[in-house]
Amino acid sequence: xxxxxxxxKRELVTDEGVLRxxxxxxxxxxxxxxxxxxxxxxxxxxNYRGNLGVFAEHYRCYILEFPGFGVSxxxxxxxxxxxxxxxxGFMDALGIASAAMVGNSMGGIVAVNLAIHAPARVSxxxxxxxxGPHVLSPDPSEGRRLLHDFVADxxxxxxxxxxxxxxxxxxxxxxxxxxxxxxxxxxxxxLEAARVMYGAESFALQQQSLLRSGRPPYWAMMHKVSCPTMxxxxxxxxxxxxxxxxxxxxxxxxxxxxxxxxxxHWVMIEAKTAFERSVLEFLQR
Numbered sequence: 001x002x003x004x005x006x007x008x009k010r011e012l013v014t015d016e017g018v019l020r021x022x023x024x025x026x027x028x029x030x031x032x033x034x035x036x037x038x039x040x041x042x043x044x045x046x047n048y049r050g051n052l053g054v055f056a057e058h059y060r061c062y063i064l065e066f067p068g069f070g071v072s073x074x075x076x077x078x079x080x081x082x083x084x085x086x087x088x089g090f091m092d093a094l095g096i097a098s099a100a101m102v103g104n105s106m107g108g109i110v111a112v113n114l115a116i117h118a119p120a121r122v123s124x125x126x127x128x129x130x131x132g133p134h135v136l137s138p139d140p141s142e143g144r145r146l147l148h149d150f151v152a153d154x155x156x157x158x159x160x161x162x163x164x165x166x167x168x169x170x171x172x173x174x175x176x177x178x179x180x181x182x183x184x185x186x187x188x189x190x191l192e193a194a195r196v197m198y199g200a201e202s203f204a205l206q207q208q209s210l211l212r213s214g215r216p217p218y219w220a221m222m223h224k225v226s227c228p229t230m231x232x233x234x235x236x237x238x239x240x241x242x243x244x245x246x247x248x249x250x251x252x253x254x255x256x257x258x259x260x261x262x263x264x265h266w267v268m269i270e271a272k273t274a275f276e277r278s279v280l281e282f283l284q285r
Contacts (some may be wrong), residue, residue, distance in 0.1 A: 001025070001053045005045060008052070008063075012093055017073025019090055022063040025056035031099040032059035032283070035087065035107030036066065037130065038079065039166075040150055040159050040194050043071050047104050048274030053267050054276045058284070059100070064090055065258075066110075070187035079193045083110045091121060098123045100283055104268065105240065113218055115225040125162030125229040126279055128267045130240040132248035133219050143239030143265065147198040154191060156182045167264040168236040222251040229255040230282045232275060234263035256282075 001024065006216060008022040022045055025103035027030075032055055036044040044063040055061050065071035066083040075082045087110060091099065100123050103111035108127030115122040134141070140148070146162040159182055163173045229252050233245040242259055249257040260279055267275050 001056045002139050003053045003056060004050075005049070006193065011047075012090060014089055014093070016069065016075045016089075019072045020065045021090070022052065023061065025054055025058070025060040029058065029060040031096050032061045033087070033091075033096075033099050033101045033111075034061060034063045035083070035101060035103040035110055036063070036069075037105030037107055037128075038069075038193065038197055039105075039147065040154070040162065040185035041190060042069055043184065045071075046180070046184075047107075047266075048102075048268065050272055051276055054145070055279070058280060062090075062094075062096075062099075068106075068189050068193045070184055070190035074189045074192070079115075079197055080106060080109060082091060084113055087111075087114060088121065095194055097121075098143070100124040100126070102126045102128070102268075102279065103131075104128040105265065108121075109218060112222060112225060115229075116218065119224075119226050121225050123229050124283060125225070126282065127229070127231050127248075128275075129233055129237050129265050130244075131231065132244040132251065133217070134241070134244055135247050136243040137241035141239055141241060144153070144198065147194065148200050151195050151199045154185065154194075159185055163187055165264075166231060167270055168234065168262050169270065172266075172270060186219070196268045219248070220250065223246060223253060225252045225255075227254070228282075228285075230278070231255055231257045232266050232267050232278065233257065233259045234265055234270065235259050235261050236263060237265045239265040 003024045008024050012019040034048045044065045048063050062080040068074040101111040108131045143165045150158040160178050164170045231245050233242045245257050249255050263270045
């Protein structure tokens with residue numbers, strides 16, 4: 001199916017601002033939500049524009065732009081929490097009781113949290129890296145340390161260094177991609193989201209807040225995820241190394257893990273055809 005940015009974009013006005021999204025696929029097809037990751041210049045469209053046409057042949061696909069990343073209006077609170085509220089509000093507004101979800105990195109964490117706390121909303125779950133605890137790899141990872149560097153000095157050079165760490169094949173990171181992401185990364189809302197999530201001081205404060213609250217981290221509650229789950233990972237992921245996937249596969253009761261060789265953090269881009277085939281097979285069982 002042919003899709004375009006202008007042909008698929010929509011807006012939803014809420015009490016907390018405008019949520020922007022893309023939709024494609026037959027209106028009576030089962031719903032599939034595509035939830036994007038974090039990082040400078042990110043958007044749902046940039047994450048999934050290459051996959052939308054394939055998935056829309058089988059599903060009513062929704063790419064939701066999370067608040068505070070320069071596309072949808074910003075809201076109060078931590079970006080991950082704001083994203084979770086945005087997903088449930090979006091589903092309620094569009095009359096979607098339950099949906100399969102694909103979540104890239106932060107989007108996977110958002111979907112896992114929904115599957116834990118609102119299990120009826122998530123029928124099946126596919127994550128792309130980013131979910132779970134570090135077991136053998138250092139934390140913060142190389143990719144996260146490069147994000148710290150970008151937040152401390154938001155330059156095009158630091159952005160390019162981080163982008164190249166997201167992939168196995170650095171030819172994927174073209175000058176056009178760098179320029180596109182740099183233009184978006186300079187947006188004040190995008191910079192603020194990056195600072196809150198990846199600034200060294202903010203990261204330390206988040207860790208202290210979690211310890212003081214006495215609440216377990218989300219991954220310690222992943223045994224409560226009851227829906228069928230497929231964890232997808234790039235073998236050469238330098239943002240969230242694949243040992244995290246091994247832990248998540250053990251923690252989630254009905255989970256399987258698929259690891260793609262010669263692939264970094266952006267599985268849906270670097271392993272596009274194999275990823276799409278795996279997702280469709282998993283969803284259509």
